[in-house]
Amino acid sequence: MSEQTPQAGDSATADREARGLRLVAVLLGLTVVSGMIDAVSYLGLGHVFTANMTGNVVVLGFAAAGAPGFSVPHTATSLAFFLAGALTGGRVAVRHGGGSRRTWARVTLAAEAVLVGASAAVAFAAPGATATVYALIALTAFAMGLRNATVRKLGVPDLTTTVLTMTLTGLASDSRAGGGSGRRSPRRTAAVAAMALGALLGAWLVVHRDLGTPLLIAAVAAGVLALVTSGRE
Known part of the structure; x- marks a missing residue:
């Protein structure tokens, strides 16, 4: 029985997948973005989360109980659009999940950059409007x-x-x-630090500037990560 040799096409595909930043680094960057977006949504959009749905379900309970400062419509909008985004992500996975991880990740992150960029444009164009609040919640949650x-x-x-x-x-x-072995402690510690950094940066910008600036930075970051990500962990 002869051994099978790797095909040239397989080698070229593997090389393409390896080009760019590893997914671990990309996901840490996205964790920073999540911290920024939740800072915007919680501090600037009426105490609602658009990235952290665990917190959002709790917030919905607070709002339903009549706790001051919380809104059932805002929180329900966030949950509904997050689920719609997740459903869309599932469909994208069906389409791209069996192929190149690099292409799949880039398509998704490019879409995120466009959506968050649109939310930044809305925030700059009509700050303070009721419709703006709902638009920002919907776009970022999706x-x-x-x-x-x-x-x-x-x-x-x-x-x-x-x-x-x-x-x-x-x-x-x-x-x-x-x-335990502590083998994954560095990665886990980095994830916690990345979230805290994003929240700190986002909160500072919301408090000292406006809602549009952190959203614009988050959109640019997602766009850059879309361009540089590879398909390797």
């Missing part, structure tokens, strides 16, 4: 749903880009102090 569906199906461990509960749990329970 973008985050689209991205989350893609990240979930890419399956890179410990880098969901929007939630940290299990990351923090793993960081503690799998550490050497917790009886």
Whole structure:
């Protein structure tokens, strides 16, 4: 029996997939973007999250109970558009998931950049309008749903880009102090730091400037990551 030799086409495809920034670094960058977007939505759009849906479900409970400062319509809009984005992300995965991971990731991140860029344009064009609040919630929540569906199906461990509960749990329970190997501690620690950095930057810009600036920065960051990402972990 003769051994099969790699085909030239297979080698070329592997080379294309390896070009660019590894997915781990890209997802850490997107985690920073998530922190910025949740800073915008929570601080500037009426105490609603558009990236972190765990927090959003809790916020919906607060709003339904009549807690001051929370809105059922705002939170329900965020949840609905996030789910619509995730559904779309699932369809994109069906279309691209069996092919190039690099192409798949780039298509999704380019779409995120366009959606978040559109939200920045709306924020600059009509700041303070009621319709603007709903438009920003809808656009950013849809973008985050689209991205989350893609990240979930890419399956890179410990880098969901929007939630940290299990990351923090793993960081503690799998550490050497917790009886584990601590093998993934650097990645998990980086994810936590990235989220905190994004939240810090986003909050500072919302407090000292406006809503449009952090959204514009987030859109540019997503666009750059779309251009440079590879298909390798």
